[in-house]
Amino acid sequence: MDDKPSSQPPPIPPQPLQYASGESAKPPATYSEYDRVADKVGFVPNVRAKDNLYQLIAGAIGIVIGVVVAVVMQADTVFYVAFGITGFIVGAVGYGIYLGIVGLFRGKPSRK
Numbered sequence: 001m002d003d004k005p006s007s008q009p010p011p012i013p014p015q016p017l018q019y020a021s022g023e024s025a026k027p028p029a030t031y032s033e034y035d036r037v038a039d040k041v042g043f044v045p046n047v048r049a050k051d052n053l054y055q056l057i058a059g060a061i062g063i064v065i066g067v068v069v070a071v072v073m074q075a076d077t078v079f080y081v082a083f084g085i086t087g088f089i090v091g092a093v094g095y096g097i098y099l100g101i102v103g104l105f106r107g108k109p110s111r112k
Helices: 031-041 051-070 077-106
Strands: none
Touching: 051 077
16 A cells, blocks of 8 residues: 555535524515515516516507508508517507506505
8 A cells, every 4th residue: 555645635524414493494585575675676677477468468569559550651561560560669668667667656655
């Protein structure tokens, strides 16, 4: 056998187990806690499925309005797509601004 020292450090001894109890055992933040903070701050990303669905619907309505405007203007077919995309952007961004403003008032306590 060699009496040469090895180039690897000795293994790390096992650490004692520490069990959480009381306040340190709280579950991680949930979406409802995120929503509560987001409502107090306002204009932060929204994770509410209902709000996001309404924003998608607003964008779809914007597409329909944009295409109808192109038809009324008797524009070329290319403009149907352009007006539809513009309508989607205006509808989705407009509803997003609405959600941001509503979010500022959601977190405030109501006065009775």
